[in-house]
Amino acid sequence: MKLELGYIHINDIQFGPESKVQGDVLYVNKDEVRAMLLEDETIASVDIEIAKPGDSIRITPVKDVIEPRVKVEGKGGVFPGIISKVETVGSGRTNVLKGAAVVTTGKIVGFQEGIIDMTGPGADYTPFSKLNNLVLVIEPVEGIKQHAHEHATRMAGLKTADYLGKLAKSIEAEEVKTYETYSVTEGLKKMPDLPRVAYVLMLQSQGLLHDTYVYGVDAKQSLSTLICPTELMDGAIVSGNCVSACDKNTTYHHLNNPVIEDLFEKHGKELNFVGVIITNENVYLADKERSSNWAAKLAEFLGVDGVIISQEGFGNPDTDLIMNCKKIEAKGIKTVIITDEYAGQDGASQSLADADVSADAVVTGGNANVVIKLPPMDKVIGHPEVANKIAGGWDGSLKEDGSIEAELQVITGATNELGFNRLSAR
Secondary structure (H helix, E strand, O other), X not given: OEEEEEEEEOOXXXXXXXXXXXXXXXXXXXXXXXXXXXXXXXEEEEEEEEEOOOOOEEEEEEOEEEOOEEEEEOOOOOOEOOOEOOOOOOOEEEEEEEOXXXXXXXXXXXXXXXXXXXXXXXXXXXXXXXXXXXXXXXXXXXXXXXXXXXXXXXXXXXXXXXXXHHHHOOOOOOEEEEEEOOOHXXXXXXXXXXXXXXXXXXXXXXXXXXXXXXOOEEHHHOOOEEEOHHHHHOOOEEEOOOOOHHHOOOHXXXXXXXXXXXXXXXXXXXXXXXXXXXXXXXXXXXXXXXXXXXXXHHHHHHOOXXXXXXXXXXXXXXXXXXXXXXXXXHOOOXXXXXXXXXXXXOOOOOOOOOOOOOOOOEEEEEEOOOEEEEOOOOEEEEOHHHHHOOEOEXXXXXXXXXXXXXXXXXXOOOOOOOOOOOOOEO
């Protein structure tokens, strides 16, 4: 499968009477966007703000971050099964508004939502401080249930990203990147001497607002399966969870998965990137056993020499991570796992809830329990008081002057387990 990504670089975002991309500037008619989103009767109000790199702005509680994309050539559309019809994507050409993003915030849904600071020490921990963000402040109608609230904000973000992406449908991209994978037999013929490598992508699916969607299907309803890496670049996988902000895979992460990017960079040179095995993270032991059995079986079926495994979340999913690792290693396939750590504020506690001697090649995104101090910002978009109750914060985290003292896990993307961050160790 072959996909071209056409990058339209966005270096500024402004409100204007007409939504359009002109040069490197994204103009947004916020009244038009608001009217579109208020068609959802579960949404009481929508406020729309802009947050640019270097602005003295704090966004909280952050729910999702989404990059605007649009299908230009090929089958289907972006976010299939949710925004577009259910059709296999990942081929043809897709235009990307690189440097722009949609961020959703508003009344808190679940306690595991995060913070994005656009400047200061907090900005150094999140990749989203470097983007030109259109921020949607979504407030639900009174009495709405949590799952309906999450659905409303998720759909608002995806609809807006789709709306913005379509502004670039007829623009000729100044930069085009090509990604291509082959069938098993084609790959063997083209790269007979290169080691075969697959990527096991663990998707958060523990329920209770911990969900991920594949072609619109809740991942907990699916067995481990194969997916072409370019399908992710067209939005085949989207986030719908409120897992701790630091290691949550937002939709932006799925669209720009750095493990996939790095494997493509070495594809045909140092290795044969065979494809992606997606597997879920469930709560019950039988479900964990079933999913890890299938992930190991698929890795063996593909005849790979090595596998990279990334997880999402911590604690309970650590068990899924280690199960996947040791079962795949037992097949004679080398593994590298990517995780982060919850080693206590002093760093002296056990980093993961599970371990095994076969997990002897580990990349970590850092210790999420480290305490940080975030200075006050000139402006807060959303609800600053949630700093006292989101995961990583505590009663008193928000100070009278607007500063925050909390664990690193409050920062969206700070210890991301795809390596999409600035912290790491091997």
